[in-house]
Amino acid sequence: MNKDMDISALQAEKKRNQGSLKMRAWSYNYLMKPSTLGVLVLFGLLLVVLFIPPVIGMGDDGSTAAIISGSNLYNLGELSPKEALAFFQKDWGIMEYFNDTGNAQITAQTPFLNAARNLDRVYTWDGLFDMRFYGAVIAFFYLIAMYFLFETVTYGKRATWTYIIVGLGVIIFGDTAYTAWVNSFYPQALSFFLVTILGSSLILMGQEKLNDYLLIGCFFLSALLLCLLNQQYALLGLFLGILGINLKYVDKKKHFQRICVICGSLLLLSSLAAFFIMPNELSKLSTYHSMTRGVLMTADNPEQALEEFSINPQYAVLTGTSYYQAISPETMDSQEMAATFFSKVNPTGVAIYYLANPGQLYEMLNRSVDSSFNIRPAWLGNYEITQGYPPGAQTSFFTLWSYLKANYLPGNFGFIIIWTGVLIGVYVRFFRKGIIEKNERNTLRFVGLMTWLFIGLWELYVAIITSGDTDTLGHLFIFSLTFDLISFVILGKFIHWLEKQLRKVDWEARKQAFLQRNKDKQKNREQRGYRL
Structure with missing residues (x-):
């Protein structure tokens, strides 16, 4: 009897030991993997910053009112317009009846907002919408994007250098200047993870690290959602659609090639449809600044520049002014101003003007690069008004990278040209090797990085022609993000090379x-x- 009990005890002990060994192996294979560990650290940072008081978010400048209305949400009116800029507003109202405001807008944000609103109703059912539910939805995809990104630089290894580069990635992309956007209705948080997944999926496909069908699905879905954010992003779909069709050469499987051709073609059509159907969000304010804070400000002869647009040269007195300091609101809204100034200015005309005057374009690129390196708008506060902070107060928690970037990196386009040369010099040999060997996968690392570069430079140029040097919220955010993404991948490559040299x-x-x-x-x- 005792002998049987001893055998049973030994068998139970053996099973426990085997279970413990399996748990340790699982922890080592997954939890201690550099990419997973980096994501877990970022999860902890998001938890502290976005969900635990004092909650961090972004003030509201009113530009997202149509998006909010499109998801049947509304501003409770607890803050004045000035206070809304200076403080983060966590609670919003949920419409109980049919939305007849007439200004509702449906974009790529709408499904995410609707999902967050439904989650809020399930858990609270108090008639109010807590912004943190939207933050939780966005944070989930943000963490997926970060896992993809970390995988591109770790090559599946557990060497010391992989933990170092992932740690640097946490410092860069876990910076509160980035994560605070998650608790807001601005499209920046959405564009953050969409752009990250776009390039990362191409690089991972080249490295053959994850399932091809998963990666191609992530690429096309991210590209589609990015193009549907607003009209100014829509034309990116033309480039991404053509790129997607050409991905058919990566794999010879018929199913894979059909997916690439069909999805790429649909992306092209969706991009064109979005450009013509989605409302043009360029306001009189943006049109005004594209001239006064762009064309006229950088022209040697503003009167002559106005003549090229068939505008009365007397408007040169507006050079360098902002919309609110120029003329009285009555004059700006007058029919005469609409006919003699605003009707003659459009993005196409401004783009052609800059192409004909490259010196002015270069000066505007310098100004825009300098602005883009500060991704924390000074006029938007981070705290709720109830938390006792002064108006416009911004958090200093985990902001090392944004501080260094805004204060110490060279903010001029000449630096970007040198930086682009380094990028091409490091990675073009992989592209060339892939072409020579007819191995398209070897080209995808270079293609992924160049996709980020194209998106960033495109948005930089669009910002200039649509808003002069005043748009630090929209397009310049994407340029700043792509700069960080490419720099991070190059830095990972350099650390890997340095570790290899030291090992020798x-x-x-x-x-x-x-x-x-x-x-x-x-x-x-x-x-x-x-x-x-």
């Missing part, structure tokens, strides 16, 4: 040589002292 060094031999040199020096000193 025979440190023991160098140590012995160093000790021997010290002994020889000591011996020489003793001999000189003996002679004296």
Whole structure:
């Protein structure tokens, strides 16, 4: 009897040990993996910043009112317009009846907002919408994007350098200047993870690290949602659609090639449809600034620049002014101003003007790059009014990267040209090798990075022609993000190369040589002292 009990106890102990070993193996394979560990750290940061008081978010400038209305939400009116800029507003109203406001707008944000609103109703059912539910939905996809990004630089290894580069990634992309956008209705948080997934999925496909069908699905879905954010992003779909169709050469499987051709074609059509159907969000304010804070401000002769647009040269007195400091509101809204100024200015005309005047374009690019490196608009506060902080107060928690970037990186387009040269110099050989060997996968690392570069430069140029040097919320955010994404991947490559070079060094031999040199020096000193 005792013998049977001992055997049973031993078997139970053996099962426990096996279970413990399996748990340790699972923890090592997944939880201790650099990418997973980085995502877990970011999850903790998001939890502290976005969900635990004092809750961090972004003030509201009113530009997202149509998006909010499109998801049957409304502003409770607890803050004045000035206070709404200076403080984060966590609670919003949920419409109980048919939305007849007439200004509702449906974009790629709408499904995410609707999902967050439904989650809020399930958990609270109090008639109010807590912004943190939307933050939770966006944070989920943000973490997926970060996992993809970390996978592109770790190559599946557990070497010391992989943990170092993932740690740097946490510092860069976990910066509160980025994560605070998650608790807001601005499209920046959505564009953050969409752009990240776009490039990362291409690089991972080249590395053959994840399932091709998963990655191609992520690429096309991210591209579609990005193009549907607003009209100004729509034309990106033309480039991304053509790129998607050409991905058919990556794999010879018929199903894969059909998916690429069909999804790429649909993306092209959706992009064109979105451009013509979605409302043009360019306001009189943006049109005004594209001239006064762009064309006229950088022109040697503003009167002559106005003549090229068939505008009365007398409007040169507006050079360098903002919309609110120029003329009285009555004059700005007058039919005369509409006919003689606003009707003659459009993005196409401004773009053609800059192409004909590259010196002015370069000056505007310098100004825009400098502005883009500060992704924390000074006029938007981060705290709720009930938390006792002064108006417009911004958090300093976990903001090392945004501080260094805004204050110490060269904010000019010449630096971007040099930086682009480094990017091409490092990665073009992979592209060339892939072309020579007819192995399209080897080209995808370069293609992924160049996709980020194209998107960033496109948005930089669009910002200039639509808003002059005043748009630091929209297009310049994407340029700043793509700069960080590409820099992070290049930095990972450099750290990997440096670690490989250090591994080749025979440190023991160098140590012995160093000790021997010290002994020889000591011996020489003793001999000189003996002679004296």
